[in-house]
Amino acid sequence: MYKLYVILIFLLFSINLQAQQYVDGEIIVKLKNSPHTPQAQNFLGKVSQKGMAMKGSWAGMKLYHFALQNKSVEQAIQELSADPEVEYAEPNYILTKAQTDSTTVEEFTLEELYAQSGGESLTTTDAPINSKTSDVSSYSGSSNVIVAVIDTGLDTSHRVFTESEAIWKNSDEVPGNGIDDDNNGYVDDVNGWNYVTQSSYVYDDDNHGTHVSGIVLSTAVDIFETPVPVSPIKIMPLKFLDGDGKGSTANAIKAIYYAVQNGADVLNNSWGGSSYSLSLHEAVSFAYNQGVAFVAAAGNSSNNNDSAPMYPASLDVPNVVSVAATTSQDSLASFSNYGYNTVVLGSPGLYIRSTIAGGNYGYMSGTSMAAPFVAGLAALMKLNQPSMLSYQIKDIIKSEADYSSYLAGKVFTEGRVNINNTVQAAKFASVESSQPSYSISEGMRSLDSAEAQQGGCGLVSQVYNDFQKQKNNKSSRALNSMILMGLLLLPAVILLVRRMKAPVSRRRYERYEIDSSVKLKVGEQELVGQVSCISLGGAQVNTDALLENGGVVSMSISSPDGKDVIEVKGKVVWSAEKKAYGVQFAETNSQTLNSITQWTRGLSKSS
């Protein structure tokens, strides 16, 4: 039996390994110590002996991008994970644009577009979105706001961007003098940066970035008007996707840090991949901690992101607004990913009319096109409330979405973005001066409760995500320790394998009816109660005491026979009458998961 387990674990991990797509001969490494410490210096002094050459660094974050000489990514990661100075090492995963129709885009001139519409006025989308640029552009706050479009670049000579004066200018940089005037590490970065060619020339050899940028702009000004009015939204083009719409995680991270450090208020990310990257996660949480909004395309695989995550869209960082694509009927576009726990809302993403490289216009579809409407909206909110932080921006976007029965159960808000209502709500909101702190070690285990709220036993997807994380992160640790962990988690892993075979629509762990006693500790207060339902991700707790939504509780849950006890911390994510509370487990170790799996064997499943 033991052998069988080992084979099973190997099989599981090797399947996962094959599914990963990353840049050959490159890795991303995080060190434990700051660059100037003897430990880091010692490590960095020996990289060539280790067969590595530095390609880039984010020294402040202790992160490094290395090229490998004569060794495989797997080999390098295995070696480095045994190095005491290495916090983690991971592959440089490949990321792709989230556009469906990536064949040649048909080009139209403005005249042709008007002829098509019979002379009627033009909009980027015919789908409902409640956007009237005349309303939203009457802003009262700051004079402009910056949206970084992290994408395939931008046709900076397109009349829509020149007439609207929409291209961000780095005023601290003198164009073309060959000097890094503002000392930000980039020479002549006047209008953004091209990470594909490592130059200041941010041309778009794909159309995607130019199309996305036009959509962002269209939330503030009429991009079909002649001339296009001056836009309060400025686009900071950061090219990391090449002409095929592919890019690397290392370059995505560089672009995110650049955007945040150079003043972007909102980041639009119409791209992603299925492999979890801790370094990308850290970059997104850096943006959150700086108050910057992060809008991401949910992806175009018709997948449920709750069970098959897409990154960065599925990261649980509280500034991430994951966007699905909707149709003119407010239903989910057939290609669009969805996810009740992980996708925030829908936005039009079918046949969107916008700018393409070369000066013309074209139609594109994808969650790539849905996200920039929301990024533009976030920018309009910042325009009216310059000090509003990303957490509140996301909160208001969520609360103002228009309900659509088609989106029920598909996205968290069960709604489609409503631009005007959201901007109005932001205008009159009292701005919160701080937002909840987020760090990955805690955050991965205790995500935003409101977003994760659901019935029954409460949130369970997090445990799944943790599994995904452990699976995907395996390369960052010694294989041996992974096998050990795999064995420790075996019952749950088997459960997971079973779940993976289940229909895609399944998004939760099984919940079991249980009758267990629980001791609760809330602050200094000790309480007693019953657990009536349990899963690997949470429990329903019945107690006479009043528990606060969002509050943290420490629980000692007894097994039904009273012989075993698990200690687990959790967060109250919902409450109902009759003193029933949903508690999402914040920290679960393999022992806890094992115990729950054993306890629930043979119990009835809860509906």
Ligand code: CA
């Ligand atoms: Ca510079």
